[in-house]
Amino acid sequence: MADPDQLFVWIHLPGSSEPELCGRASSTQGPAGRTGDFLYRRKYLERPDAIPVDPVRLPLTNTVQTTNLLFGHFSALLDAGPDRWGKRMIDRAFGPQTEYGYLRHVGDATTGALAFSAVDEEPWHAEPPRYESLEDLQEASRLIELNQPVQPELERLLRNGTGGGARPKTTVRYKDSLWIAKFQSIDDPAALPSNPKVEHATLLLARLAGVRTVEHELKLVGGQDVLLVKRFDRQPLEGGRWARSRYVSARTIFYSDESYARFSFSGSYPRLGQEFRRWVAAPAVDAAQLFGRMAFNCLASNTDDHDLNLGLLSDDGRSFRLAPAFDLVAGVHATRRLDLGMIVGEFGAAATRENLLSSAERFQLDRESAAAIIDQVETVVAAEWRRCFEAAGIGQADQAKYQQSFCPPGFRDPQPPVPRPAVTRRKR
Numbered sequence: 001m002a003d004p005d006q007l008f009v010w011i012h013l014p015g016s017s018e019p020e021l022c023g024r025a026s027s028t029q030g031p032a033g034r035t036g037d038f039l040y041r042r043k044y045l046e047r048p049d050a051i052p053v054d055p056v057r058l059p060l061t062n063t064v065q066t067t068n069l070l071f072g073h074f075s076a077l078l079d080a081g082p083d084r085w086g087k088r089m090i091d092r093a094f095g096p097q098t099e100y101g102y103l104r105h106v107g108d109a110t111t112g113a114l115a116f117s118a119v120d121e122e123p124w125h126a127e128p129p130r131y132e133s134l135e136d137l138q139e140a141s142r143l144i145e146l147n148q149p150v151q152p153e154l155e156r157l158l159r160n161g162t163g164g165g166a167r168p169k170t171t172v173r174y175k176d177s178l179w180i181a182k183f184q185s186i187d188d189p190a191a192l193p194s195n196p197k198v199e200h201a202t203l204l205l206a207r208l209a210g211v212r213t214v215e216h217e218l219k220l221v222g223g224q225d226v227l228l229v230k231r232f233d234r235q236p237l238e239g240g241r242w243a244r245s246r247y248v249s250a251r252t253i254f255y256s257d258e259s260y261a262r263f264s265f266s267g268s269y270p271r272l273g274q275e276f277r278r279w280v281a282a283p284a285v286d287a288a289q290l291f292g293r294m295a296f297n298c299l300a301s302n303t304d305d306h307d308l309n310l311g312l313l314s315d316d317g318r319s320f321r322l323a324p325a326f327d328l329v330a331g332v333h334a335t336r337r338l339d340l341g342m343i344v345g346e347f348g349a350a351a352t353r354e355n356l357l358s359s360a361e362r363f364q365l366d367r368e369s370a371a372a373i374i375d376q377v378e379t380v381v382a383a384e385w386r387r388c389f390e391a392a393g394i395g396q397a398d399q400a401k402y403q404q405s406f407c408p409p410g411f412r413d414p415q416p417p418v419p420r421p422a423v424t425r426r427k428r
């Protein structure tokens, strides 16, 4: 599409299965790069129950709001759309797209409460298939990974069920709810147990360690492992429709604060803990939960904890809370030093106890409470990881490959001192 790249933005107000047109977004190439515009629709602003698309970056006002971050796109809009896997599906059907082009093709198969259209007519809606179709969908996803043709109806179902993330997946109806089915990928290392098994085991362990996790079930479908993860952003309504909760990723929280995003290229847990004061209803509770989650990632070698693997949820559209943890996968690493996907503390992203303790204050924790959380997570991880692997059907030979992944040997390594600016005394 020629510039400007335009998009109609819809929102499902709390409890409603019908989307409401709330505004228009565009992104335009200029001599100094792309600029994104967003304008709320006047009729939407007149509603007493109107909620903002992003309470910090896109408050409810009747003026055009702009950004040149993220190449001229608002992160809260991109959060609702596809990532690598979903974009691949859209590319197959419609060819490569602009960022907003991908959103125009996603219709209402989004993450969270937003939906999109190319014109001001309601986004298309397609009911997700039932669990029973999973074997066919799984086979179709394998063919897509192999760049082979797929029966058009299956390809359409897969495309419509895809939210974010890089791995092959789709959405299915199961036990009166919607679930994301995460498949094995042909790119997974053959020497390790399947990704669905390890993710299932890691989520079980995280829950035992005090991390609030998504509901999940491991299934065997046509001889392949599939992890079912219950969608936290959809609730069943009468008549087979769905209510939706607002969802924003940690990236959106970072990019909503220009003063941070303009100068930092990396997400940061302490920054997030601090931002909770303006985003969430119970900042101290969620910050402590976030600290425990960060400690768990260090102790389970989950280093893929990037800023899209963590987010906030809102049922009323105004006050947010930390969404349940998802996409936790214990990793196998060759190095003693491990770095998480986001900054942990004073010593960068280093996955160490000392680094965790260095940032306690930013999570509204004193050093003793932070140490108690770390110790509790460490004790549970050490005692329970093998049992969780057993529960996921991972045998002893494969468990041995994860020996160093839990409570990794470098976790208690000391950190080199951080240079401090020299204190200079002014002469009188």
Ligand SMILES: Nc1ncnc2c1ncn2[C@@H]1O[C@H](COP(=O)(O)OP(=O)(O)OP(=O)(O)O)[C@@H](O)[C@H]1O
Pocket (backbone or CB within 6 Å): 079, 083, 111, 163, 164, 165, 166, 167, 168, 180, 214, 229, 230, 231, 232, 233, 304, 308, 309, 310, 326, 327
């Ligand atoms: N239970 C859930 N309910 C609603 N949305 C979810 C849920 N789990 C994940 N998501 C959304 O789907 C996206 C992809 O999910 P997930 O991170 O599990 O996939 P992935 O392909 O393993 O990701 P990655 O690209 O990080 O490897 C998430 O970033 C989030 O936006």
Ligand SMILES: [Mg+2]
Pocket (backbone or CB within 6 Å): 165, 166, 308, 309, 327
């Ligand atoms: Mg992910």
